[in-house]
Amino acid sequence: MDLSLKYQDVLSDNKKIKTGGRLNRKTDLGNFEKTYKSEITGIIELTPLEKLFQIQIIDQDERERFSFKPGQFLMLEVPGFGEIPLSISSSPSRRGVVELCIRKQGRVTKFLHKMQRGASVGIKGPFGTHFPMEKFANANVLLIAGGLGLAALRSAIYYVEENRNMFKDIFIMYGTNDPNQMLFTYQYETWKKTDGIKLFTIVQNPDKKWSGRVGLITDLFNEIVIDTSNTHAIVCGPPVMFKFVCNKLNDLGIPMENMFVSLERRMHCGMGKCCRCNVGSTYTCLSGPVFDYWTVMNLKEAI
């Protein structure tokens, strides 16, 4: 008598169920671990600690299918070193190329800073929630960043630039500790030129060359006049910063539901499997990284 189990080919069954060609990691088993092989096409040194990497997916088909929304992140793989979450810094409308602003910190990032143009890395994604730009239509928008937070905010800036007519007044506020930590300084002029975008920068510890504002980012609120009844805000930066900024905004009359922040936690997968990114017990990678501030207030451990 033969009672042997038959092997069930789960992978091809899964493929058969799919209709149409569009592959998706969210439902397609076979794509789970696949990382899109990409080439570093350009490297721009922003500060001694941060570099901007331009990265292009090599396979044309994969490249065309790749699209993202502002605030989303991807997982960047450097074989042998690790896979790390990074916010996408470039414009969502620019197809095929992503820009990542990367700070030299640990294993993967230090090696990345040594890598040259032409080398290959892998990307998975995009993952996570995004800044709900559509919701901001016909409203004032505050884009507030501290330090490296500008990396995540930059794609939202591109979005408002490119869809200027969708929004009312737009304010960009950016603060760092030192003037030499300022990122993307070469773009400030272009931003300012876009009709009605107001840019404010501020530093805590000015050097001799600095002629701009000095102080904390919250000081900037003394300078702006907005109709808080119709304003949305995005706040990116270290937790201490967005805690202060959001409370200030709330005092000014903006509901917490209209403020959006991006949280950072340790991550190993981006797909809600490794559990390392839990805030309290909510996945940052699935329910975040973009949360409205009301949700954050209700999360234990978030700030």
Place this chain on the structure above:
Amino acid sequence: MQYLGVELIKPKAAFFDFSCCEGCQLQIANNENKLLDFISLVEVVNFREILTERNNDYDIAFIEGSITRKDEIDRLKKIREKAKILVAFGTCASFGGINKLKNKFKDIEWVKKEVYGNCPIETNDKVMAVNEVVKVDFYIYGCPVNKSEVEAIVQSIALGREFRYLKHPVCFRCKEKQNICLYEMGKICMGPLTRAGCGARCPSNGNSCIGCRGPAEEPNIEFMKTIMIKNGFTERQIRDKFELFSAFKE
């Protein structure tokens, strides 16, 4: 050599032995499968146990053994001056190791007499770990060191990346191997306090972890002692385990 287009470093390495059993050096010769690859990672310029030529130009000095005599102190200081990176290689170098058991005796004259009778012999009163004499840049724990860990560490140097130790205790790995906990078998074990990275070798072979790799990050020593006592072990037995490699501060 290159990795993903990034040029790698090939450091010159020198091995020096002080008072010890030289078992750690032996581990390097012991990883037969990978030995040839390993020695292509570094240029070995000084390795007394298997090499005659000596070259005093080196980047990394691996110091094996603990320091017990005046001339050893001088020799170590000279090495420190030359080396860019000084590595304490093994438990003896990192903590003093087994050799430090000698320090528990207050009367050094009695010690000499116990071993050498009335013959004169030169020794320092105290056995020291390497960092009690010179600055140490990196530690490789283990009695003996774990070969694959040594390889990973040297490879990290070549890649120019920092090596990170596991921070958790041995138990975590022991459970992964699905061992039956030694406490359940009525034996004492240092696993809950000792730094993992050895693959839980001793408990997996049915013998207690003796803590040769020193403490894990933030070990809960205080409560572990309470647990040991609750499991029926005496203060004396507990001290035996804690002092074996002089790696745990009590």
Place this chain on the structure above:
Amino acid sequence: MHNEKDYLTRVEGHGTIDIKVRNGRIKKAEWQVIETPRFFEAMMVDKHFDDVSLIVSRICGICSIAHSTASIRATENAFDVKISGKTELFRRILMNAETLQSHILHLYFLALPDFLGEGSIFPIITKNKNAAEIALRLKKIANDMCDVIGGRNTHPMTMVVGGFTKFPSKESLLILQKDLLNSVPDLIETSKIFMSLKIPDFERETEFVSLKGENNYPWIGGQLMSSDGVLKPESEYKKMTNEFMSDWSTSKLAKLSRDSFAVGSLARINNNFNLLHPKAKEICENFKLKAICYNPFMNNIAQLVECFHAVYETLELFEKVLNMDLSPEDIKIKPKKGKGVGAVEAPRGILYHCNEYNEEGRIVHCDFIIPTGQNHANIREDLNKLVKDYSKKGYSDSEIELLCQMLVRSYDPCISCSVH
């Protein structure tokens, strides 16, 4: 004064050959042992018997299994513990494995470079990759055996007083058995390599001390014998060693019927020639090695012979253990006041551990006598004669210096061990 550059290389531990030159000619070469003492005998006082073998194994990284085995045997003798046949077989396998690993290390890494005029194994790796690979393969199988049975190739932890904490699985033993069988051609190749080398011509009559085998080649326990006809029980080891100190050595020295004696592979073979495995005897014939051989350089060949013996004996032992139930045994030890001696044949010669315990099973006093310690005096005498003989033959100073080094190395001294 102890200078770095003085140390003899490619030996385990620190020793120097002090060369006395008069009128531009080598007059005398003196063996000196300058290793720093670690005082193990003192450290052991008050230690519980559970920890004793783990501590003494740290006397030496190369022969840690021999130290553990001797120590455990001493403790078992002190407590009157009987061990099972299975334990006995596995301990023998481990001793064979350690002998193989240590001898291969010595033959290829430490001795061979001398014969080929190289400074280390590294140039041999590039010039004669085949030899290097053979060496690594043979070492690997020996280390694998120690790993699987002892739990680790250095400082084993499965061996405890009364038996083993864990026996290896049948699957892992079968893999080892297969690897071991496959290593025979490598051994034969090794013997060809050594056949092609010129062993220096030198003899000095001396006394050889070892264990006396009864039915098997001796590894663990039994009577103590010398080639001058002394025979003593294990417990009277002190009468075999008569330890003394001298100003040229931090290690203790030994003597018996003469001023010095030799232990090690050559001593074992000289004293137990008939107990060698037939395959090992064949190798003796090839190299014209007959008992009693007085050429210390032939110790290298004696080691090679023992490698053959180790492999063939282990294969036979594997047949036996594979037919046994390998589940762990219950080990219950009752300590008692008393003293016990354990003598084993470490790769470098006979090793004694003597442990004296109190009622709680803690050490009151102990004593370890290391093979190299017993050899030091003999090495010194040999060097003396070697310089005289070869000066007479008209050899140059540098040639004599190299021969002196080779002579010391052929004893495969384990100096840190001798100055424990």
Place this chain on the structure above:
Amino acid sequence: MIFKTIDKKDFNKFLEILIENNSFFAPQKIAKDKNNKPIYDLRLVNDFKEIDFNYDILKYPPRRFFLPYREAISSFEIKNSSWQQNINYETKVPRILLGLHPCDINSLNKLDKVLMLGDYPSPYYTIRRKNTFIIGMDCDPKPFCFCRSVGTHTVQHGCDMFLIDIGDRYFIEIFSNVAFDFLKKVTTKDITKKDDDEYKRIRRLKAEKFTAKIDVTDLTKILDMEFQSDVWKEWGDKCLGCGSCARVCPTCYCYGIEEKIDLKFQQAEKLKILHACTLIDFAEVAGGFNFRPERHIRLKYRYYHKHRGFVEAYEESLCVGCGRCGEACLAGITVPEVISSIRE
């Protein structure tokens, strides 16, 4: 559901055939503890005689058959500044597991929700899960079992067949078509009124035997209220940060990734290693910042994930009440005690 009964003699024969034709794991005696009490776990069976039906609890959870402690999830071949990724999702399958208790089967159902049924299903898990045939067995509650409190003491789905010992026969609950087809090859009987009564009697008996329990009423809210409670600090002082609890837990699935390069710099391997939230580096990020720097905070998080976060997401807790973590914890930290200390 389809029920049958089978004579033990026939069932044993059935097993013999299964063992012969498949890779088959069943409870075996693996060691004895200091009181000479045997310890059991699943091991590969080559011969029917090796199975020990007297087992009480499986020492380690069957999770490892689906979610191994460590596995290589992909590898890279490095060529100059480029590389090629190789992924192999297939693993040693199919296989049969015998003797899983309800808690263990329910633990797999919970894992299914995260790893197979939600977004981004894991192929590694799914393939193993779909290719493992599970024969569950009823159990006798031990003093540390509190599965009844979390509703995992019975099986609704998640295995192929489930056995209840009713004297000289087994009462079989058949869950899968494969099991149904297999059983066609041996003699089984339809259930009778008598079997029915016996089944109910045994259920009742079992329900009375539970001694350990936790009260889950409004637990999510109570946990939120007690977030800053000093009770956590007290438990944290005891916790050794060893992660043994997560190692023996049938539902823990957190992991870390470690990448390795071979000594020739030609191959890189990506290893997935199950982690534990009580370990010091669980939430540590680049630069050394640690989101959960203290032991009590990490231990607290373990309870928040299991008894609050998971409940919020799936309306059930991530604990099946098997009590293994409490048994494995040298510090004696058990779920019932922690939960009741929070409720007080």
